[in-house]
Amino acid sequence: MSSPSTGPAYDPTTALLLIDVQNDFADPGGSLAVAGGEVIIPYLNQEVAVARGSGALVVYTQDWHPTSTPHFARDGGIWPVHCVMDTWGAELHPALMVDGPGVRKGSHGEDGYSGFSMRDPQSGRESRTELDGLLRAAGVERVVIGGLATDYCVKATALDALRLGYRALVLVDGIRPVDLAPGDGERALAELASAGVEMAGEPVGRP
Numbered sequence: 001m002s003s004p005s006t007g008p009a010y011d012p013t014t015a016l017l018l019i020d021v022q023n024d025f026a027d028p029g030g031s032l033a034v035a036g037g038e039v040i041i042p043y044l045n046q047e048v049a050v051a052r053g054s055g056a057l058v059v060y061t062q063d064w065h066p067t068s069t070p071h072f073a074r075d076g077g078i079w080p081v082h083c084v085m086d087t088w089g090a091e092l093h094p095a096l097m098v099d100g101p102g103v104r105k106g107s108h109g110e111d112g113y114s115g116f117s118m119r120d121p122q123s124g125r126e127s128r129t130e131l132d133g134l135l136r137a138a139g140v141e142r143v144v145i146g147g148l149a150t151d152y153c154v155k156a157t158a159l160d161a162l163r164l165g166y167r168a169l170v171l172v173d174g175i176r177p178v179d180l181a182p183g184d185g186e187r188a189l190a191e192l193a194s195a196g197v198e199m200a201g202e203p204v205g206r207p
Contacts, residue, residue: 009054010051010053010054010055010056010144011054011056012054012055012056012057012138012139013139013140013141013142014051014054014056014057014140014141014142014143014144015056015057015058015059015135015138015140015142015143015144016047016048016051016056016057016058016059016143016144016145016146017058017059017061017115017131017143017144017145017146017157017161018044018048018058018059018061018096018146018147019061019115019145019146019147019148019153019154019157020061020062020063020083020147020148020149020153021040021041021044021060021092021093021096021147021148022062022063022083022089022090022091022092022093022148023088023089023090023091023092023093024063024082024083024089024090025037025082025083025148025149026038026040026041026093026096026148027093030082030089031080031081031089032079032080032082032083034148034177034178035176035179036176037148037149037176038095039176040146040147040173040174040175040176041093041095041096042095043146043171043173043174044096044097044146044147044171044174045095045096047144047146047171047174048097048099049097051144052099052100057100057134057135057138057140058099059100059101059102059103059115059131059134059135060092060096060098060100060101060102060103061102061103061104061105061115061129061131061147061153061157062083062090062092062102062103062104062105063082063083063090063104063105063106063153064083064085064090064104064105064106064107064112065082065083065084065085065090065106065107065109065112066084066085066107066108066109067081067084068109069106069109069110069121070109070121070122071109071110071111071112071121077111077121083106085104085107101134103115103129103130103131103134104129105118105129106118109121110127112129112153113152113153113155113156113157114129114153114156114157114159114160115129115131115153115156115157115160116128116129116131116132116157116160116161116164117129117160132164135166140166141166141167142166142167142168143158143166143167143168143169144168144169144170144171144200145157145158145161145168145169145170145171145175146170146171146174146175147174147175148175148176149175149176149177149178149185150175150176150177150178150184150185150188150189151177151179151184151185151187152178154175154188155188155191155192158170158192158195158197159192159195159197162196162197167198168196168197168198169197169198169199169200170189170192170197170198170199170200171200171201172189172199172200172201173200173201174201
């Protein structure tokens with residue numbers, strides 16, 4: 001098992017963001033299971049313990065979709081039905097250590113890739129989640145990001161964090177890609193590094 005992050009230490013101006021570690025993504029029986037999604041949970045739990053012990057905020061994001069949404073393939077989108085609000089699939093994985101507030105996204109049918117923002121898949125109109133306000137109220141200047149999945153919600157959250165003026169670090173040992181196309185995860189990491197996101201750890205191959 002990998003050791004906790006070797007990046008800059010956690011402190012009260014840092015927040016650990018755990019992205020969408022939900023049953024539909026992290027459990028092998030989930031409707032949009034990410035290969036290796038369960039494997040990262042012990043590592044993320046170590047990070048939660050280190051972060052909380054250093055006075056850092058930990059925030060958990062969740063996809064939280066209605067039963068019908070243009071986000072889903074059956075309604076015109078690209079994804080199988082997943083993370084429908086108030087279902088098992090939308091719940092945080094039971095093995096994940098939860099010690100902080102949650103932010104839900106996509107509850108009105110939006111695409112909710114980033115923890116910070118959502119986009120109406122028909123009009124393209126963007127709206128914010130409460131995450132930025134939550135972090136600013138806590139005096140956060142830097143975010144450390146882990147969770148699922150590398151090439152979608154992790155990438156979008158990290159890029160939004162930079163856009164909003166936060167320093168951002170991704171826990172490479174604590175993420176896994178969807179890889180709809182082979183190599184999507186590696187390309188996402190390269191895009192993040194080029195944008196100025198820091199990395200801690202080394203990519204881990206699929207089990």
